Amino acid sequence: MNLLDWVVLLGTMVGIAAYGAWRTRHTDHLDTYLKGSKTTGWFTIGVSVAATQASAITFLSIPGQGFESGIGFVQNYFGLPLALIIVCAVFLPIYRRLGVYTAYEYLGRRFDGKTRLLGAGLFLLQRGLASGVTIYAPAIILSTVLGWRLDLTIIGTGLLVIVYTVTGGSAAVSLTQKWQMAVIFGGMITAGSVVLARLPEDLGFAGAAHLAGALGKLEAVDFSLDPAKRYTLWSGLFGGLFLSLSYFGTDQSQVQRYIGGASLREGRLGLVFNALLKIPMQFCILLLGALVFVFYQFQPAPVFHNRAEWAHHAAGPNGATFRALEEKHAVLHAAKQEQIAAWREARSSHDPAAEAAARAALVAANAATDAVRAEAKQALLAADPRAKIKDSDYVFISFIVAQLPHGIVGLLVAVMIAAALGSKAGELNALGTTTTIDLWRHFRPLAAHDERRNIRVAKWFTAFWGVFAIGFALFAGFAENLIEAINILGSIFYGVVLGLFLVAFFLRKIGGSAVFWGACAAQLLVFALYFTLSISYLWYNLIGCAACMIISAILQTFLPRISRIDADAQTP
Amino acid sequence: MKPAPPADDPPGVPGFRTWRGVYWFVFACFVLVVVALTLFSRYFA
Numbered sequence: 001m002n003l004l005d006w007v008v009l010l011g012t013m014v015g016i017a018a019y020g021a022w023r024t025r026h027t028d029h030l031d032t033y034l035k036g037s038k039t040t041g042w043f044t045i046g047v048s049v050a051a052t053q054a055s056a057i058t059f060l061s062i063p064g065q066g067f068e069s070g071i072g073f074v075q076n077y078f079g080l081p082l083a084l085i086i087v088c089a090v091f092l093p094i095y096r097r098l099g100v101y102t103a104y105e106y107l108g109r110r111f112d113g114k115t116r117l118l119g120a121g122l123f124l125l126q127r128g129l130a131s132g133v134t135i136y137a138p139a140i141i142l143s144t145v146l147g148w149r150l151d152l153t154i155i156g157t158g159l160l161v162i163v164y165t166v167t168g169g170s171a172a173v174s175l176t177q178k179w180q181m182a183v184i185f186g187g188m189i190t191a192g193s194v195v196l197a198r199l200p201e202d203l204g205f206a207g208a209a210h211l212a213g214a215l216g217k218l219e220a221v222d223f224s225l226d227p228a229k230r231y232t233l234w235s236g237l238f239g240g241l242f243l244s245l246s247y248f249g250t251d252q253s254q255v256q257r258y259i260g261g262a263s264l265r266e267g268r269l270g271l272v273f274n275a276l277l278k279i280p281m282q283f284c285i286l287l288l289g290a291l292v293f294v295f296y297q298f299q300p301a302p303v304f305h306n307r308a309e310w311a312h313h314a315a316g317p318n319g320a321t322f323r324a325l326e327e328k329h330a331v332l333h334a335a336k337q338e339q340i341a342a343w344r345e346a347r348s349s350h351d352p353a354a355e356a357a358a359r360a361a362l363v364a365a366n367a368a369t370d371a372v373r374a375e376a377k378q379a380l381l382a383a384d385p386r387a388k389i390k391d392s393d394y395v396f397i398s399f400i401v402a403q404l405p406h407g408i409v410g411l412l413v414a415v416m417i418a419a420a421l422g423s424k425a426g427e428l429n430a431l432g433t434t435t436t437i438d439l440w441r442h443f444r445p446l447a448a449h450d451e452r453r454n455i456r457v458a459k460w461f462t463a464f465w466g467v468f469a470i471g472f473a474l475f476a477g478f479a480e481n482l483i484e485a486i487n488i489l490g491s492i493f494y495g496v497v498l499g500l501f502l503v504a505f506f507l508r509k510i511g512g513s514a515v516f517w518g519a520c521a522a523q524l525l526v527f528a529l530y531f532t533l534s535i536s537y538l539w540y541n542l543i544g545c546a547a548c549m550i551i552s553a554i555l556q557t558f559l560p561r562i563s564r565i566d567a568d569a570q571t572p
Numbered sequence: 573m574k575p576a577p578p579a580d581d582p583p584g585v586p587g588f589r590t591w592r593g594v595y596w597f598v599f600a601c602f603v604l605v606v607v608a609l610t611l612f613s614r615y616f617a
Contacts, residue, residue, distance in 0.1 A: 074609065081602040085595045213616030220609040233606075265581055268591065275598045279605050 001146060001401075005410030012183050012414045013421070017164045020176035024168025030451045033169035033458060034101050034433050035260030044174050045270030048257045050277060051177035051184075052426030053247075056138035056419040059188070062282065064392035066289020070217035074283050075231045076487075076538070079240030083248055084275040088268045090505060091249040096264050101437045103255045103501070110504040112512035113442065118519055119500050120438035123252055124431065126493040131427045131465065132472030133485060137393075138420045139473065142413065144308045145397045154473045157417060161424045162466035166459045170256060170433075173425040180418035187415035188285065194404055195291045200298050208294040210347070211340065214359050215366050217290040220283070230536045239538025242545050243487070246494035250501050253430035292399050297340055301369075303329040303376045305391040305398050310380070318383045325379060329372045336365035424469070432462030491537045492530055495544020496523045502545065503552050510556045518552030 027033050065073045100106050108116030139153040164172045212218050222232045248254045258267040304310040314322040339362040346358035377389040400412045436458040441448050503515045526544045588594050
């Protein structure tokens, strides 16, 4: 990065954070601090919901997924529009009618204090752990590629987000997220345009898509019924539905984004906006990764995309092995380029037999380069068992740094940081709010009426979670595939939390004790299955939810019925 | 005590009189997107 890149990066990031903190510095009403401005419209709510979900990992890892495995990951989001319809129709009207600050406050009103604490506790545990990952993930990648110090990157981004989130609360989060999303969309559109412009002139988008398709990168929908396959239409539809329902309906970091606003209509339209936007947006990001893959078919491609890790080991005692692998890869890559030329020629000849033969040769050539990449990873592991051998998270950022002009590099790094700040701010805001409302106020009920004290405490808890996330990111090691690590962590807890809410909404005769013990048993069951079965993690959302509902219903038959009046008052 | 059901105010979106219509529209868009993705995959595979 040169001076121009730094000006673009710091100008956008510090500028947006300072603007958000300054505009919301006089937020002194608890409602505004925790729920955001009462005049917030649907567009701001919709952008805020999208920004909270789209972390930096979205823009670092997902193009890498498109590069490595193709665009099939898009199926992960198939349950999302259906889940958002249910949240609009069922969850949101209840939250607004009861005027709650957190989703778990509703559990307390519908069931009892211990069920509210369980819901809030599961959220704090899962989201608290994930908050470390969301700050660590972009920092490790950016520091590796750009040569920044990892600890300073974590502390710098962490402190920046703490300052404006603590200052202005939910209002500052929504305000800054809107501008951060503008930077993100601007940057990603620029990146896509540059990738297309850098492809060979006679290839074009259609030619690039045909090449990516021939090499298996454009299989968006897989109808397979095999439960061991991670991304299929069915796992995305059913597992994804429960994951999204739990995330958008019961995760405070999302609930807080749409629970405020000018009216129920604004919240609903904000969610509808996301239901329409999300799949096309994820598809475009994955397609960008597939296009980067095509780009490297016509350029010298590295054997391993985490170049800093590779260079570190290549300079070691096994350097000869690494150089031999580089040479082998270069030779096979050149052979593949010849196969690509032959395949393109066969396609233009309109001879199906010749095209099929050329395509088979191309697929074989691609498999040969993939085999060398796998060999390279094994060589890294042999040199250092702790080496980070998954390089797909580094594909896009390495491409940006190596191939894009200065200024745009700064803009694209700003995209990653903006996404990190936006999602981090939503998380901290939710963690601080849940700790204040569901824990502190629960144990200090007399303090609930002192509005200034509540805001002060909420600010302290928000800052605490920010410092916790920084500390966790500094001292913990994380799984290599970062976006999957977060999704897996979410899937282990989300199903049971969703089960709590679905029992609350739809099983009117089940009381607090039954659902509390049912949820505890279901969570233990999910842990046991996670460590014994090898099924797609998305299914744990469905299993946890179903187990919570069924065990609660069974337990209720042995426990006294709840008051009919209470049930009637809180169910739709 | 059973609270009054919330007033389901109109969506205020041109072409839609009820929220149910908006939800059906979202569902139809989702189906179209899945079909389009399937066709996209088949065409370029």
